[in-house]
Amino acid sequence: MNNEQALQQTFEQARTYFPSLGNSYKGRSVLFFDNSAGAQVSQFVIDRVTDYYIHRNAQKGTIFTRTAEMQQTIVDARQLAADLVGATDHTEIAFGQNATNFFHLFAHHLGRDLQAGDHIIITEADHHANVTPWLELAERDIHVHLWNVDTQGNLDFNHYEKLLELEPKIVAAGWASNATGTIHDMQRITAMAHAAGALVVADGVQAASHMAMDVKTAGVDFAAFSTYKIFGPHMGFGYVNRERLERLEGWRIQKELEKDSYFFEVGSQNHEGIEGFIGSMEYLAQVTKDAEDHGLSLDRTRLASTRPSRRNIAGAMHFAHLYEQQLTNHFLAKLADVEGVVLYGKTAEQSEERLPVFSFNIEGIATDSLGHALNDAGVEARTGNYLAIHLMKRLAAPYGGSALRISLVHYNTIEEIDRFFGIFSQVLTDLKTNVE
Ligand SMILES: Cc1ncc(COP(=O)(O)O)c(C=O)c1O
Structure with missing residues (x-):
């Protein structure tokens, strides 16, 4: 074969x-x-959600064993998300309502570090989820620039170079287009942004349904994903480069305000959805196993040398x-x-x-x-x-x-x-x- x-x-x-x-x-x-x-x-997702409701339904913040287990389940699920996208570990992941919500959260927190006259770049190729939250900052006299595409819908890197001369603080860009399916060169986008002193907020939503993601190789600082496009329940998760997050003044303020919340996971979470997400990662691990049973190999890929839990999920x-x-x-x-x-x-x-x-x-x-x-x-x-x-x-x-x-x-x-x-x-x- x-x-x-x-x-x-x-x-x-x-x-x-x-x-x-x-x-x-x-x-x-x-x-x-x-x-x-x-x-x-x-079926992995369906079984997980059903099982949660029958055996493990609990709220956080009590002394019950069931609560402690449920809280551990969330940490485990974050670790699986970290494995999927190549984050360092669970401390760089938060679950939430959806990707759009994460972009609003990012704009809110990063926006605290911005001042009138600062520049932000958004792209003409992006879904509005990673556009609108930044346009809202224009109300505070922050300049938001649209990075153009060419007639085929490709991001125009000459235009990008020009925009970067403005020394923007943030570049918000998509990893792949949900309209044309075009894959963007996120590593190049990030390298150029970093050289100009900007942070990158990536929309990983579309790419994550189709490819093995690697936030570290791409070098993005913040990213959001939709679990329901990765064969899971209707939710999202965010990735932050922990080191960069800790350096943000806006983030320090947030920590002061909400001492017992876990970074962007504020309030109650969608526990049944998080369980379902675990099911979707079990599914991917099964596909990796099936692929290897059919004689396919990850040996010559970057995933071969990564931790086994990531290899098994992202391999699929x-x-x-x-x-x-x-x-x-x-x-x-x-x-x-x-x-x-x-x-x-x-x-x-x-x-x-x-x-x-x-x-x-x-x-x-x-x-x-x-x-x-x-x-x-x-x-x-x-x-x-x-x-x-x-x-x-x-x-x-x-x-x-x-x-x-x-x-x-x-x-x-x-x-x-x-x-x-x-x-x-x-x-x-x-x-x-x-x-x-
Ligand atoms: C590229 C892209 N970004 C963001 C979104 C919005 O995702 P969510 O529904 O999780 O907010 C979508 C949804 O279609 C999308 O395709």
Whole structure:
């Protein structure tokens, strides 16, 4: 068996861990292609949440044994998140409501160290979650600059160089686009920011559903992730470089105010969600094991020399990224045959620089009608700007900043892509007939 086949078998097996993927909706089988908005969960997650409610439901801050165990579970879960993204350990991770909330928290705490006249860079490529919190600081006469993309949606590094001459205090940038699937060179973004004296706040949300993340190699200072896009419950977690955090004046103030809270985890947490998150990491560890049972190896990767707990979790995401490149190549080859298609972001020739997240329009057809017709035909795919508002305004201006997005993850298959293009061809024929 070659590696390509081993990857396919590994992820065919992974798919069997997701009870919802075999489901039909209203008596019809459905293609779930809205994974960038949120993924399905495996049985590992469902079992963990159920077990929590039956055996371990408790509140923090008492002397009960059950409480102590629950509090330890949160620490263990933080450690798993640290393993997933490559943080030093659990002390650099906090759970919370979602990624957007973390960006607001970061802006709030980092904002305390800023003064009128200071500069911040945000990007034209980002989801608004990592845009709005920084724009709010403009109310305090902090200058917020938009780092431009080129006509393909790539971050323009010449423009970045110019903006860095302003000696900004913060650069807020995404690791990968949730609209075009373009992977950004976070290591380069960070190195340039640090050389100019800026801290980097990274949006790791989209990349983490598809790749093995490494916050230390990338050098980011702060980052946020959505657990529900990493095959877990509806929550998020934040990463902070502990050393940099301790140096912030704003953080010292916070510590004074809330002595008994654990860094950004204020108030009660979503305990059942945190348990479910542990299930999602157990799932990834299982996929790594399955991949190795199918003959795949991590030996020549950076993960080979990392701690075993990280290797076992992030390994699955390393293999997922390789497998998803097969999906990407297949999807783009099929899409190229569709008449009038306008694809945004990286092309088939640049497929290694992108994720299997495809935004496109069809000339002469309103984006919304594509979405409705596909929904009627059993394909769950999103239309709109997916809150990548600046980017879609720039790329899809003739379509009102809107496009159809098909977003795949590792449990999707070549067969589903083929099925989609069969349906899509019929949908386009019907829509074109209606237009005529
Ligand atoms: C790139 C990106 N950043 C941030 C978010 C927001 O994440 P959350 O719902 O966890 O706040 C999303 C959600 O779609 C996203 O795709």
